[in-house]
Amino acid sequence: MQETRLDTARIRAARRVINPVFLDTPLYRCEALEPDLGCAVSIKLETANPVRSFKARGTELVTSLLADEGSRAAVCASAGNLGQALAWSARGRGLDVTVVASRHATAAELDRIRALGARLELVDGDHELARERAAAIALQDGIRLVEDSLDIETCEGAATIGLELAQARSSFDAVLIALGGGALATGVGHVMKALAPGVEVICVQPVGAPAMTRSWRQGRVVTTEFTDTIADGVAGRRPIPAVLDDLLLVADDAVLVREASIVAGMRLLLDRAGLVVEPSAALGIAALLEDRDRFAGRHVVTIVCGSNVDKEAYRRWVGH
Template sequence: MLGGVGDLGRVRLRLDRIRASVGEIDPVFLDTPALECAPLGRALGCSMTLKVETLNPVRSFKGRGTETVAAAARENGVSRMVCASAGNLGQALAYSGSRRGLDVTVVAARTANALKLRRIADLGARVRLVGEDIEDARLLAREIAESDGAYLLEDSLDLATCEGAATIGLELVRDDPALDVVLVALGGGALASGVGYVVRSLAGHAQVIGVQPAGAPAMTLSWRQGTVVETDRIETIADGVAGRCPIPEVLDDLLLVLDEVVLVTEDSIKAGMRMLYEHAGLVVEPSAALGIAAVLEQPERFAGRRVTTILCGSNVGPADFAQWVLEPFTRVGR
């Protein structure tokens, strides 16, 4: 699917806008650690660098995008914003809106992560629950925007969310110009399209691979077929990347900036979370472990290479973390 460098002109993103967005983002989200983890690398058979996007007030990379969106909205006289979220985007918009005196409503599915919903409310946003998954929440968010005149933030479709996420790519290339492989969690596409665009533009020798759960494969199926493919259900613990209806404009960007997309199993995702805990001492949510899962499933592909993966969030409930990560350790007597 990947085209030549000249095809980047067809992508919605632009380097000058991405660089300019850095000035709009609260510094608490910027210049995050990129740590080479030798114990994890030895266990996986490759050099492994972890780009840690969890050490901020919303515990995920999403604040980069919502800061960019909220700054532009405030400048344009917006007073109310609404978004649909599985949790991380909602926390980030609540944070960014609160900083700027904006009224924020977050719509989530009734099945959404309870920890994330509490955090959204704690950060000052109004929470509305509807339906069974993120697609139901998106429909209500659009209705609220139309009826109340609020600004609708649609993650990944709203270009500023991609531009904010793309600042991660600027830091990756700046800190490691010899970048080899970047593994990026793939959901709606803001992170993958933003990072993919920057790396393709500034470090064309490097590969950018999107990683998605096999239980929520809509964007991967779409990328492979070159057209939008919608799915009927979501069956994954990685709620942060779980969607059924890819956005055509985002898919068009991904077709030009990603070298490949891969699907990983739930068992591999949990194993990735355990490895990050055991070898790096890090607590992450399932979406953040997708890159490790990809290496676990194809170790020969990454053997001896310099691999970077973006740890995109750490909003995981204690009970879930215990079930997925700690209990398996206990069963083997660790």
């Protein structure tokens, strides 16, 4: 395998740093989903933890390094999940955190970020504008800017999910991974290629936020002017070149799915698996719904990556 920015030895070592509450998450075959999807489906459940997403695997590494260096503060841009995770990890290490988010982000997530002790600044724009503001704060205050997917710790933290999949010795032959900034996809993808090269790595992104998928397909950074998707956790417009370089080395495919399929996936996870998930976490199920022939007779793992969702919006989408 060609070299990505990630290192398998560092990923193994990361497990000793990450709070065990975020490790060894449930992995189980969910037979109740299979009649609707036409294949064997296992779920890697990354929502059963204090921040209800996989992101703290990375923020645990980031804040551990900051604490070791004697740093006292950090800032990040977040649609919600990274901000919660960074606030949680920083609180336990005595670090001050500022989170910059869009004013249109999920209210429940913003409330949770505040409750975890972070300072919250809202911008009148999307996630890319929040990234610009976070970078300005870091420069102005001389503090660490935590950039999801660019910071290798966020990718290698997420990659510990891949270690757990590889060690499970299950019979799955493909893993479906939500694709946004790329930390989850490059992290898990790196480990699959290193330790389970027979497993197909398939990244899934909404049609309404296709920048990273288009970039992967063209082999160069492709930006978009706007996004239009309920899956705000993966709604980026400007892929990071270094992350794309890694993704090109580890992803076997990148597919786009429709909004209706994302909603159908959320509804299916609720009705058949009893799981309330955010739209980004249903991307894998959406891909299965849209291409049953491709996956017929196979055993697929989908990473359910987050469950931070506004309850009123969820009721509108899912109809429960």
